[in-house]
Amino acid sequence: MMNIQKWLKHLSFASMAGMFLILVMGALVTKTESGRGCGDDWPLCNGKFVPAYTIESFIEYSHRFVVGVVGLILLATTIMVFLYSKRKDAKWYVGGAMLFTVLQAILGAMAVVWPQSSAVLALHFGFSLLSFAFTLLLYLVYTRFGGAMNKGDGTRLTSGVRWAVWGVLIYSYVVVYLGAFVRHTEAVGGCIGWPLCNGQVIPEMAGGTAIVFIHRVAAALLGLSILTLFLFIRAQASRDSAVYQAALYSLILVTLQILSGGFVTLAIGYDIYLLASLLHAMLVSFLFGVLCYLGIASVQTAERSSAKAYAASRLP
Structure with a gap:
């Protein structure tokens, strides 16, 4: 049994690391505009199993290859877990x-074969x-x-804080989606300068400027929300x-x-971009993952507290 537990831990880690690599490579595909590096073909690349070498085709096909390998690792993990x-x-x-791995693979294939809107393409990152x-x-x-995700660790949170945790988690996904939408609309240059946007506190709300500014405001509100949540949990x-x-x-x-x-x-405009x-x-991926863990752990504090209250009510 100990060996099985080690295998489960190793496979789950490999799946997690693989999914993180897929996220990073997906962002690389978007930022280098390599999404059309294999033309309209899927799963082949420009009609070939091993495509002719170009930077765009290499980036896109490498991403596809990694998705396939990680998919097999995840399948093995799924079988072992069940x-x-x-x-x-x-x-x-x-x-x-x-x-969600299957969904993001299907969405990625559809984006290659049929042109998709920026709103739909942003979902690809969201599913990943x-x-x-x-x-x-x-x-x-x-x-x-893992214990805090199963039986809790003795922490008791009020119902208001537990609801706030899940509210912040859901809102963080909205902010992430807005960020992905900014990338796919190529609106990142809509706000020049930081923290001001085009030298203004509130810029002219039009085109790419409006998209980027809305994302900035949403990100700032997320920061304030998490700060407030932390103070309550503390x-x-x-x-x-x-x-x-x-x-x-x-x-x-x-x-x-x-x-x-x-x-x-x-x-923007420099090699380090x-x-x-x-x-x-990468940072938003870790942030969302930690918030998901916080959400699960908060649920366990509720279940543990409810179980104690029920047991107390049954005492003579």
Whole structure:
């Protein structure tokens, strides 16, 4: 059984790492405008199994290859989890990861074969992010953080804070989608300068400027929301609890995410722009994953508190 548990942990980690690589490579495809590097063909590239070498075709086909390999790893992980894991939540996580991996692969293929709107293309990153979040949760099941996702760690949060956690989590996905929409509409240059937009606190709301400015405002509100949430959780949870640590990491990551957004803007026109964009995508992936963990851990505090209340009510 110990060997099986090690295999489950190794496979879940490989799935998580693979999903993260897919996210980064997907952002690279978008930023280098390599999405059409294989023409209208899928799964072949320009009608060939091994395409002629161009930068665009290499980036796009490498992304497809990695998706295929990670898909096989995730399939193996799914089979192992359903056969050998006793954790019901692990089966939900691996099932969710598989579902959104298939959806993002289908959406990616459709984007190649048929032209898609920017709104639909942004969903591709959103589905990939959900796949990564599910694999992260799956991996955490087999680490020291897994206990808080199953039975809680003794923390008690008020119902208002628990609802706030899930509200912030859902809102963070909206902000991520807006960011992906900015990339796919190529509106990133709509606001020159940071933190001001084109030298104005509130710029003229038109075209790419409006899209970027809305994303900036949404990101700032997300930062304030996570700060407020952290202060409430700090007042109710011990410093060594999983919920407090997740809230603290969320605050750190959202701060870095906002700063990296400014870095992206200031890097426009310089060679470091691509690196700044990839860093931005990486940070938001970790932020969303940690918020998902915080959401699951907060649910367990509710279930544990409810169970205690029920047991107390049954006492003579």
